[in-house]
Amino acid sequence: xxxxxxxxxxxxxxxxxxxxxxxxxxxxxxxxxxxxxxxxxxxxxxxxxxxxxxxxxxxxxxxxxxxxxxxxxxxxxxxxxxxxxxxxxxxxxxxxxxxxxxxxxxxxxxxxxxxxxxxxxxxxxxxxxxxxxxxxx
Numbered sequence: 001x002x003x004x005x006x007x008x009x010x011x012x013x014x015x016x017x018x019x020x021x022x023x024x025x026x027x028x029x030x031x032x033x034x035x036x037x038x039x040x041x042x043x044x045x046x047x048x049x050x051x052x053x054x055x056x057x058x059x060x061x062x063x064x065x066x067x068x069x070x071x072x073x074x075x076x077x078x079x080x081x082x083x084x085x086x087x088x089x090x091x092x093x094x095x096x097x098x099x100x101x102x103x104x105x106x107x108x109x110x111x112x113x114x115x116x117x118x119x120x121x122x123x124x125x126x127x128x129x130x131x132x133x134x135x136x137x
Contacts, residue, residue, distance in 0.1 A: 007087050015078040025072050032065045089127070098132040 039058050044051045101123050105116050123135055 008084070009088055010081050010083045013080050013082065015080060018077065022076060025076065028068070032068070035061065093129055096129060096132055098134070100134045100136060102136045
């Protein structure tokens with residue numbers, strides 16, 4: 001496919017400042033566990049008023065803590081991927097298919113000329129091999 005097969009098409013970098021976020025997440029997790037401990041140690045009896053309110057609060061806390069756990073777990077180790085578009089075109093340019101792009105206009109009141117010109121300029125700015133790109137207006 002080319003002499004630059006060894007060059008990667010993207011690079012992966014870990015985000016900085018993860019330790020502070022992990023400490024913050026641990027503190028919030030401890031707080032949520034303490035709230036559950038308090039709720040479970042103070043379960044109202046059947047004859048007490050507010051038992052259904054307690055059950056509703058406990059279920060909503062369970063739901064929101066589960067949501068918090070899922071969203072925080074995803075954010076514990078963020079990474080960023082940087083792509084090298086020039087290497088992609090160097091590696092696969094001769095394998096790209098030929099394409100035809102049609103810009104159709106019928107009514108200048110529905111499609112103002114400025115919008116059509118912007119569309120044509122956008123098509124002309126494509127980063128695609130010119131011999132494989134056919135533009136029809």
